[in-house]
Amino acid sequence: MKFDFKDIDRAREILELEERATLDEIKRNYRVLSKRWHPDKCKEKSKKECHEMMKKINLAYRLIMKYCENYKYSFKEDDVAEEDIEARWMRQFGKDPLWGKGWE
Numbered sequence: 001m002k003f004d005f006k007d008i009d010r011a012r013e014i015l016e017l018e019e020r021a022t023l024d025e026i027k028r029n030y031r032v033l034s035k036r037w038h039p040d041k042c043k044e045k046s047k048k049e050c051h052e053m054m055k056k057i058n059l060a061y062r063l064i065m066k067y068c069e070n071y072k073y074s075f076k077e078d079d080v081a082e083e084d085i086e087a088r089w090m091r092q093f094g095k096d097p098l099w100g101k102g103w104e
Contacts, residue, residue: 003067011060023068030061 012019015029035041037057042050 001066001070003063003070007063008067011063014056014060015064017064026061026064026068030057033057 012021015026015033017026017029021029034054034057037045037050037053039047039050039054045053
């Protein structure tokens with residue numbers, strides 16, 4: 001399955017996630033938003049508005065989780081030990097004109 005960045009980014013915004021999030025953060029935000037917008041518990045807004053927002057939250061969560069399911073985790077010793085992912089990225093791709101900062 002191919003994912004469109006705009007769809008993933010919109011789902012991230014609906015779930016009130018930063019640009020980087022752990023699975024625990026994704027699940028926590030989903031639970032918090034579900035409690036806030038559930039039509040049976042939503043008091044400040046109309047039931048219809050809450051229902052529509054719940055649909056958006058559920059769709060966003062499903063999309064993000066499907067995206068995360070397809071992520072390949074590395075279990076190599078070097079990758080597991082690496083704490084600074086951005087430093088590793090720069091070592092691997094820093095001078096690459098497409099992925100890094102180019103040949104400064």
